[in-house]
Amino acid sequence: MEQAAQAIALFDERPFFERALQHGVRHGILVPEKLAAMCQEAPKGMVQIARYFGTEYLRPDLELARTRLVNLVSLYLEDSCDGDLDRAAQSLRDHSLLSRSKGGSDMLKALIVMPQSSHFGMQEERVFEDKHIPLLAKWSLRSLTEVQAERAARSHAATLVEAAVWMAAQFGLDADDLEDAGKDAEAVLRTALLVRACRRNAMPDWPAFEKMVQGLRKKYAAPAQVPLGPPSDLPAPYAAVVRSVLDSIVQDLPRILDASVGVRRLFDQTPAFLGRYFWSEDPLAEIEHHARSTSAVWDKATEGHGDDSALLTLFLRIATGGRHATLISEKTALALVKKIQKSGLDADLPRRFIAEHAPADLRGDYLQLWNAFIAEAEPVLRSDQVHATADALALLRRECNVGG
Numbered sequence: 288m289e290q291a292a293q294a295i296a297l298f299d300e301r302p303f304f305e306r307a308l309q310h311g312v313r314h315g316i317l318v319p320e321k322l323a324a325m326c327q328e329a330p331k332g333m334v335q336i337a338r339y340f341g342t343e344y345l346r347p348d349l350e351l352a353r354t355r356l357v358n359l360v361s362l363y364l365e366d367s368c369d370g371d372l373d374r375a376a377q378s379l380r381d382h383s384l385l386s387r388s389k390g391g392s393d394m395l396k397a398l399i400v401m402p403q404s405s406h407f408g409m410q411e412e413r414v415f416e417d418k419h420i421p422l423l424a425k426w427s428l429r430s431l432t433e434v435q436a437e438r439a440a441r442s443h444a445a446t447l448v449e450a451a452v453w454m455a456a457q458f459g460l461d462a463d464d465l466e467d468a469g470k471d472a473e474a475v476l477r478t479a480l481l482v483r484a485c486r487r488n489a490m491p492d493w494p495a496f497e498k499m500v501q502g503l504r505k506k507y508a509a510p511a512q513v514p515l516g517p518p519s520d521l522p523a524p525y526a527a528v529v530r531s532v533l534d535s536i537v538q539d540l541p542r543i544l545d546a547s548v549g550v551r552r553l554f555d556q557t558p559a560f561l562g563r564y565f566w567s568e569d570p571l572a573e574i575e576h577h578a579r580s581t582s583a584v585w586d587k588a589t590e591g592h593g594d595d596s597a598l599l600t601l602f603l604r605i606a607t608g609g610r611h612a613t614l615i616s617e618k619t620a621l622a623l624v625k626k627i628q629k630s631g632l633d634a635d636l637p638r639r640f641i642a643e644h645a646p647a648d649l650r651g652d653y654l655q656l657w658n659a660f661i662a663e664a665e666p667v668l669r670s671d672q673v674h675a676t677a678d679a680l681a682l683l684r685r686e687c688n689v690g691g
Contacts, residue, residue, distance in 0.1 A: 303361035303375065303431070304387075311376030321380055328384040332356050336388075340424050355427045359391030360384065365431050366394060395426045398434060401441035405448055408469030443528065447472040450525035454479040457518065458490045460567075470565045476532040477539075478565040484515050496566040497550045500543060510540035539563070585644045589613060595656060600687040602637035602657050614688040617680075624679040627668045634661045660686060 311317035336359075337343040337352035364387060368374035379387065396415040399422050403409070415423075426434065451472035452462045458479060465475060475490075482490060485499050507513050515536060517529045539560075542553060554560050588601060588611045597613035604612050607626055615623065634657075641653045664686065668679050683689050 302357050303365040303370075304357050305361075307364055307372050307375035307379060310372040311379060314373070314376065316373070316376040316380055325379070325384045329353075329356065332385050332388050335385075340420070340427075356388055358429075359395075359427055360387045361391070362431055362434060363387050363391035363394060366434070392423070392427070395423055395434070398438050398441065399423060399426065401438070402444045402448060403441060405444040405451075405472040406470070407448070407451075407465045407472065407475075410448065410466060444472075446525060446528050447476070450528050451475040451479070453522065453525060454518075454529075455490060458482055458488065460490050464567075468565070468567060471562060473532055473535070474563055474565040476529060477536055477563065480515060480517075480529075480533060480536060481564075483518065484513055490565070490567060492567040496554075496564070500550045500554075504544055504546045507544060510537060510544060513540060513544075585646065587611075588640075588644070596686060596688045598653065598656060599660050600689075602640075602660075603632075603683075603687060605637045605640050606632040606634055606661075608633075608636075614690055616690055620680055620683050620687075620689045621676070624668060624676055624683070627679075628671060628675065631669060632665070634665065 308317065312322070333349055333352040333356055334343045336355050337345075337348045340352070340355070341348045343349065343352075364375040364378055367390065368378060396419070399419050400411070400413045400415050402411075402413075452465065455461070455465055455475055465472075478490065478496070481499065481503075485502060487495075487499065489495075491499055503513065515533055517526065517533065521529060542548070542560075545553075548557075554564055589597065590613050592598070592613045600613050600615060601611060603623070604610065604615070607623060609623070637657050638654060641650055641657065645653050664682055667675070667682050670678065672678075680689075
């Protein structure tokens, strides 16, 4: 019994081509005339394979070519016939041996040009070229189990890429745009699904992405409230990969909605989130957005005033932690002086405000204005002498905007 089991195991380990051949002979599927034709084809096939991968003049190359021929036929028969020996024998009967070998080679060529990664920066033209021949040489000696595992992994990557292209197209980006961006397909899908949840109609650049996340944080208190879901017209082949990506977003949502962490810090400075989401890289747009944001803050704070007294009033209010204003009343001026005499001021706060929000070409002038003023005014404003308050108020009336 043990010997029989060992014999069966040995039989099962033989190349599928040999097993199909033996099965066909045993069951009368392959007649002697067909076997004779195969015997004539085999040497021709071996020479062709040896020449393709090296040379047909060396015995080791011819022996390796025989192994490759048998394995290529085996790969094709077992894969195309789902391991059914009867169907495999019929395939050998109805077609030439070299066509089955070519079928195995074509199957491997198709595998080799499939994407290995879902990263758009690593996509190549899906055409088999001479540079791929060394890879074909390796795969022509692999087992079907290895081929199927590699094909499954590459099919998943290819489906991710196709799904990302489809989703991005719904929001105005084409495949060329994604290849130029060079991001991962999963990152594109995650952002596209967030864009859907936010009911936006375009894939974002960084300013728009940041605004989108801030909007999510304001609108939703808990991850379960975010209306994530696939498009109703999503092609069926993409359903599984999109569902998987949706699940990954759900895992990210607690951190995405955490307003205690800045958007830039989370998505562009946190290792676990680097490259995990997509936004279009447009440095000019970011600079323009920053300029617009800077201008808006500055314009609101200065109320459109650019004279020295209005600016010094604003800077002094900032230095004392007060509300932005370019004009103060006598009463407010007195309260301001008393506050400074009691707890002082922070001269660096206006400097930071100028650096962050003032028009770039005027920052130097504004810093010089503030520095000159504070050098003269701070000793007077902080003084505790008898007439200090009166002197301080006189200084503010002279240098700042103090109204009735």
